[in-house]
Amino acid sequence: MSARRDRPYRAVVATAQVLFRVLGLRVEVRGAERLPVSGPVVVAANHQSFADFAVVGLPAVRRGRLVRFLAKESVFRAPLAGWLMRAMGHVPVDRRAGAAAAVRALRLLRAGEVVGVYPEATIGHAFTLKERADLRPGAARLALETGAPLVPVAHWGLHRVLTVGGRFSLRRGRWVGVVVGEPLRPLPGEGEEELTDRLHARLAALVEELVDRYPDPPADPASAWWWPAVRGGGAPDATTAAGLDRDAIAEADDHAARRLARRR
Numbered sequence: 001m002s003a004r005r006d007r008p009y010r011a012v013v014a015t016a017q018v019l020f021r022v023l024g025l026r027v028e029v030r031g032a033e034r035l036p037v038s039g040p041v042v043v044a045a046n047h048q049s050f051a052d053f054a055v056v057g058l059p060a061v062r063r064g065r066l067v068r069f070l071a072k073e074s075v076f077r078a079p080l081a082g083w084l085m086r087a088m089g090h091v092p093v094d095r096r097a098g099a100a101a102a103v104r105a106l107r108l109l110r111a112g113e114v115v116g117v118y119p120e121a122t123i124g125h126a127f128t129l130k131e132r133a134d135l136r137p138g139a140a141r142l143a144l145e146t147g148a149p150l151v152p153v154a155h156w157g158l159h160r161v162l163t164v165g166g167r168f169s170l171r172r173g174r175w176v177g178v179v180v181g182e183p184l185r186p187l188p189g190e191g192e193e194e195l196t197d198r199l200h201a202r203l204a205a206l207v208e209e210l211v212d213r214y215p216d217p218p219a220d221p222a223s224a225w226w227w228p229a230v231r232g233g234g235a236p237d238a239t240t241a242a243g244l245d246r247d248a249i250a251e252a253d254d255h256a257a258r259r260l261a262r263r264r
Helices: 003-023 058-062 073-077 079-087 099-110 138-146 192-213 238-263
Strands: 026-030 041-045 067-072 091-093 114-117 150-156 175-180
Touching (some): 026 058, 041 138, 041 192, 067 099, 073 079, 091 099, 099 114, 114 138, 138 150, 138 192, 150 192
Parallel strands (some): 026 175, 041 114, 041 150
Antiparallel strands (some): 150 175
Protein backbone atom coordinates (compact mmCIF):
# COMPACT_ATOMS: atom_id res chain seq x y z
CA MET A 1 0.00 0.00 0.00
CA SER A 2 1.13 3.55 -0.62
CA ALA A 3 3.02 5.59 1.96
CA ARG A 4 0.13 8.05 1.93
CA ARG A 5 -2.33 5.32 2.92
CA ASP A 6 0.01 4.19 5.67
CA ARG A 7 0.04 7.57 7.39
CA PRO A 8 -3.17 6.95 9.40
CA TYR A 9 -1.82 3.54 10.43
CA ARG A 10 1.49 4.98 11.63
CA ALA A 11 -0.39 7.70 13.51
CA VAL A 12 -2.48 5.03 15.28
CA VAL A 13 0.68 3.07 16.12
CA ALA A 14 2.23 6.20 17.63
CA THR A 15 -0.94 6.91 19.62
CA ALA A 16 -1.04 3.33 20.91
CA GLN A 17 2.56 3.58 22.07
CA VAL A 18 1.72 6.77 23.97
CA LEU A 19 -1.22 4.98 25.61
CA PHE A 20 1.04 2.10 26.57
CA ARG A 21 3.32 4.58 28.35
CA VAL A 22 0.40 6.34 30.03
CA LEU A 23 -0.88 3.00 31.31
CA GLY A 24 2.63 1.97 32.27
CA LEU A 25 2.28 -1.29 30.33
CA ARG A 26 5.40 -3.41 30.50
CA VAL A 27 5.30 -4.80 26.98
CA GLU A 28 7.96 -7.41 26.28
CA VAL A 29 8.42 -8.61 22.71
CA ARG A 30 10.53 -11.64 21.86
CA GLY A 31 11.35 -13.23 18.52
CA ALA A 32 10.50 -10.24 16.30
CA GLU A 33 13.48 -11.16 14.12
CA ARG A 34 11.56 -14.28 13.03
CA LEU A 35 9.09 -12.18 11.06
CA PRO A 36 10.35 -11.67 7.48
CA VAL A 37 11.23 -8.08 6.55
CA SER A 38 9.81 -8.42 3.04
CA GLY A 39 7.36 -10.46 1.02
CA PRO A 40 3.95 -11.85 1.93
CA VAL A 41 3.41 -13.09 5.47
CA VAL A 42 0.38 -14.56 7.23
CA VAL A 43 0.42 -13.74 10.95
CA ALA A 44 -1.80 -16.02 13.06
CA ALA A 45 -2.43 -14.91 16.65
CA ASN A 46 -4.43 -15.91 19.69
CA HIS A 47 -7.35 -13.67 20.67
CA GLN A 48 -7.82 -12.54 24.28
CA SER A 49 -8.55 -8.81 24.25
CA PHE A 50 -10.45 -6.23 22.22
CA ALA A 51 -7.13 -4.37 21.85
CA ASP A 52 -4.75 -7.23 21.16
CA PHE A 53 -4.13 -6.13 17.57
CA ALA A 54 -2.09 -3.30 19.11
CA VAL A 55 0.45 -5.75 20.54
CA VAL A 56 0.18 -8.47 17.88
CA GLY A 57 1.31 -5.88 15.34
CA LEU A 58 4.33 -4.73 17.38
CA PRO A 59 6.81 -7.29 16.03
CA ALA A 60 5.96 -6.25 12.48
CA VAL A 61 6.34 -2.55 13.35
CA ARG A 62 9.78 -3.32 14.74
CA ARG A 63 10.60 -4.97 11.41
CA GLY A 64 9.41 -1.90 9.49
CA ARG A 65 6.13 -3.47 8.44
CA LEU A 66 2.40 -3.07 9.08
CA VAL A 67 -0.14 -5.85 9.55
CA ARG A 68 -3.48 -5.71 7.72
CA PHE A 69 -5.84 -7.53 10.07
CA LEU A 70 -8.98 -9.43 9.20
CA ALA A 71 -11.53 -8.10 11.70
CA LYS A 72 -15.23 -8.57 12.28
CA GLU A 73 -17.43 -6.42 10.10
CA SER A 74 -19.21 -4.73 13.01
CA VAL A 75 -16.03 -2.84 13.96
CA PHE A 76 -16.13 -1.11 10.58
CA ARG A 77 -19.62 0.27 11.23
CA ALA A 78 -18.53 2.47 14.14
CA PRO A 79 -18.04 6.02 12.79
CA LEU A 80 -14.48 6.77 13.93
CA ALA A 81 -13.21 3.21 14.36
CA GLY A 82 -14.64 2.22 10.99
CA TRP A 83 -12.95 5.11 9.22
CA LEU A 84 -9.64 4.26 10.86
CA MET A 85 -9.93 0.55 10.08
CA ARG A 86 -10.55 1.28 6.42
CA ALA A 87 -7.81 3.93 6.30
CA MET A 88 -5.33 1.44 7.77
CA GLY A 89 -6.19 -1.15 5.13
CA HIS A 90 -7.74 -3.73 7.43
CA VAL A 91 -10.24 -6.22 6.02
CA PRO A 92 -13.85 -6.59 7.26
CA VAL A 93 -15.06 -10.16 7.75
CA ASP A 94 -18.69 -11.22 7.67
CA ARG A 95 -18.81 -14.70 9.24
CA ARG A 96 -21.88 -15.59 7.20
CA ALA A 97 -20.16 -14.74 3.90
CA GLY A 98 -16.40 -14.73 4.25
CA ALA A 99 -15.46 -15.14 0.59
CA ALA A 100 -15.07 -11.39 -0.01
CA ALA A 101 -12.65 -11.08 2.90
CA ALA A 102 -10.62 -14.04 1.63
CA VAL A 103 -10.33 -12.45 -1.82
CA ARG A 104 -9.11 -9.18 -0.33
CA ALA A 105 -6.64 -10.99 1.93
CA LEU A 106 -5.24 -12.91 -1.04
CA ARG A 107 -4.88 -9.69 -2.99
CA LEU A 108 -2.92 -8.12 -0.13
CA LEU A 109 -0.63 -11.13 0.20
CA ARG A 110 0.06 -11.20 -3.53
CA ALA A 111 1.06 -7.55 -3.21
CA GLY A 112 3.64 -8.54 -0.59
CA GLU A 113 1.72 -7.40 2.51
CA VAL A 114 1.50 -8.87 6.01
CA VAL A 115 -2.02 -10.16 6.76
CA GLY A 116 -3.13 -10.84 10.33
CA VAL A 117 -5.66 -13.57 11.15
CA TYR A 118 -7.23 -14.73 14.41
CA PRO A 119 -7.89 -18.46 13.88
CA GLU A 120 -9.92 -18.59 17.12
CA ALA A 121 -12.37 -16.15 15.44
CA THR A 122 -13.61 -14.73 18.75
CA ILE A 123 -12.06 -13.79 22.08
CA GLY A 124 -11.68 -16.87 24.26
CA HIS A 125 -13.03 -16.82 27.81
CA ALA A 126 -10.51 -19.35 29.19
CA PHE A 127 -7.44 -17.15 28.54
CA THR A 128 -5.63 -20.12 27.04
CA LEU A 129 -5.62 -21.14 23.39
CA LYS A 130 -8.89 -22.72 22.30
CA GLU A 131 -9.09 -26.41 21.47
CA ARG A 132 -7.91 -27.48 18.02
CA ALA A 133 -11.50 -28.17 16.91
CA ASP A 134 -12.32 -24.50 17.47
CA LEU A 135 -9.53 -23.12 15.25
CA ARG A 136 -10.56 -22.00 11.77
CA PRO A 137 -8.33 -23.09 8.84
CA GLY A 138 -8.38 -19.70 7.09
CA ALA A 139 -4.84 -18.70 8.03
CA ALA A 140 -3.43 -21.99 6.76
CA ARG A 141 -5.51 -21.71 3.58
CA LEU A 142 -4.09 -18.25 2.84
CA ALA A 143 -0.54 -19.51 3.39
CA LEU A 144 -1.08 -22.52 1.15
CA GLU A 145 -2.65 -20.49 -1.66
CA THR A 146 0.08 -17.85 -1.74
CA GLY A 147 3.19 -19.63 -0.49
CA ALA A 148 3.49 -17.08 2.32
CA PRO A 149 5.09 -18.23 5.58
CA LEU A 150 2.60 -18.75 8.40
CA VAL A 151 4.00 -16.95 11.44
CA PRO A 152 2.46 -17.67 14.87
CA VAL A 153 2.35 -14.69 17.24
CA ALA A 154 1.20 -15.29 20.82
CA HIS A 155 0.48 -12.73 23.51
CA TRP A 156 -0.70 -12.87 27.10
CA GLY A 157 -1.59 -10.30 29.76
CA LEU A 158 -3.52 -7.66 27.82
CA HIS A 159 -6.81 -9.28 28.85
CA ARG A 160 -6.20 -7.83 32.32
CA VAL A 161 -6.57 -4.37 30.72
CA LEU A 162 -9.56 -4.99 28.42
CA THR A 163 -11.49 -8.12 27.53
CA VAL A 164 -14.91 -9.78 27.34
CA GLY A 165 -17.52 -9.55 30.07
CA GLY A 166 -17.08 -5.80 30.44
CA ARG A 167 -13.78 -6.30 32.21
CA PHE A 168 -11.28 -3.46 31.98
CA SER A 169 -8.68 -1.89 34.22
CA LEU A 170 -6.63 1.30 34.06
CA ARG A 171 -4.27 0.09 36.75
CA ARG A 172 -0.70 0.88 35.76
CA GLY A 173 2.16 -1.53 35.38
CA ARG A 174 0.52 -4.57 33.79
CA TRP A 175 2.92 -6.93 32.04
CA VAL A 176 2.09 -7.98 28.48
CA GLY A 177 4.20 -10.61 26.78
CA VAL A 178 4.41 -11.08 23.01
CA VAL A 179 6.39 -13.84 21.33
CA VAL A 180 6.87 -14.66 17.65
CA GLY A 181 7.30 -18.30 16.74
CA GLU A 182 9.33 -19.82 13.93
CA PRO A 183 7.55 -19.44 10.57
CA LEU A 184 5.62 -22.50 9.45
CA ARG A 185 5.94 -23.57 5.84
CA PRO A 186 3.78 -26.26 4.28
CA LEU A 187 5.26 -29.75 4.14
CA PRO A 188 4.96 -31.83 0.95
CA GLY A 189 1.38 -33.00 0.55
CA GLU A 190 0.19 -31.03 3.59
CA GLY A 191 -3.32 -29.57 3.46
CA GLU A 192 -4.98 -26.80 5.43
CA GLU A 193 -6.15 -29.08 8.24
CA GLU A 194 -2.69 -30.56 8.79
CA LEU A 195 -1.07 -27.13 8.68
CA THR A 196 -3.67 -25.86 11.15
CA ASP A 197 -2.78 -28.79 13.41
CA ARG A 198 0.82 -27.62 13.47
CA LEU A 199 -0.23 -23.99 13.95
CA HIS A 200 -2.38 -24.95 16.94
CA ALA A 201 0.46 -26.89 18.54
CA ARG A 202 2.90 -24.03 18.03
CA LEU A 203 0.54 -21.31 19.28
CA ALA A 204 -0.48 -23.37 22.31
CA ALA A 205 3.17 -23.87 23.26
CA LEU A 206 3.90 -20.15 22.87
CA VAL A 207 0.92 -19.16 25.04
CA GLU A 208 2.02 -21.63 27.72
CA GLU A 209 5.53 -20.19 27.56
CA LEU A 210 4.15 -16.71 28.20
CA VAL A 211 2.03 -17.85 31.16
CA ASP A 212 5.08 -19.68 32.56
CA ARG A 213 7.06 -16.43 32.34
CA TYR A 214 4.30 -14.21 33.74
CA PRO A 215 6.08 -12.11 36.40
CA ASP A 216 3.02 -11.32 38.54
CA PRO A 217 1.15 -14.58 39.22
CA PRO A 218 -1.76 -14.27 41.65
CA ALA A 219 -1.19 -15.02 45.33
CA ASP A 220 -4.61 -16.70 45.40
CA PRO A 221 -5.12 -18.20 41.91
CA ALA A 222 -8.71 -19.33 42.54
CA SER A 223 -9.83 -15.75 43.17
CA ALA A 224 -8.09 -14.34 40.06
CA TRP A 225 -10.64 -14.19 37.22
CA TRP A 226 -7.84 -13.71 34.70
CA TRP A 227 -5.70 -16.72 35.66
CA PRO A 228 -6.34 -19.93 33.64
CA ALA A 229 -8.44 -22.65 35.28
CA VAL A 230 -5.94 -25.29 34.18
CA ARG A 231 -3.49 -23.60 36.56
CA GLY A 232 -5.98 -23.38 39.40
CA GLY A 233 -7.21 -19.92 38.44
CA GLY A 234 -10.63 -18.33 38.51
CA ALA A 235 -11.10 -18.17 34.72
CA PRO A 236 -13.76 -20.45 33.22
CA ASP A 237 -12.65 -24.02 32.55
CA ALA A 238 -12.44 -25.22 28.95
CA THR A 239 -16.00 -26.60 28.83
CA THR A 240 -17.59 -23.52 30.40
CA ALA A 241 -15.47 -21.19 28.27
CA ALA A 242 -16.46 -23.02 25.08
CA GLY A 243 -20.13 -22.48 25.96
CA LEU A 244 -19.53 -18.79 26.61
CA ASP A 245 -17.65 -18.51 23.31
CA ARG A 246 -20.54 -20.12 21.42
CA ASP A 247 -23.05 -17.82 23.12
CA ALA A 248 -20.99 -14.77 22.13
CA ILE A 249 -20.87 -15.92 18.50
CA ALA A 250 -24.61 -16.65 18.46
CA GLU A 251 -25.40 -13.24 19.95
CA ALA A 252 -23.22 -11.49 17.36
CA ASP A 253 -24.79 -13.46 14.50
CA ASP A 254 -28.29 -12.73 15.79
CA HIS A 255 -27.49 -9.02 16.00
CA ALA A 256 -26.14 -9.09 12.43
CA ALA A 257 -29.26 -10.91 11.18
CA ARG A 258 -31.57 -8.34 12.80
CA ARG A 259 -29.56 -5.51 11.29
CA LEU A 260 -29.79 -7.09 7.84
CA ALA A 261 -33.53 -7.58 8.24
CA ARG A 262 -33.98 -3.88 9.05
CA ARG A 263 -32.25 -2.94 5.81
CA ARG A 264 -34.69 -4.93 3.70
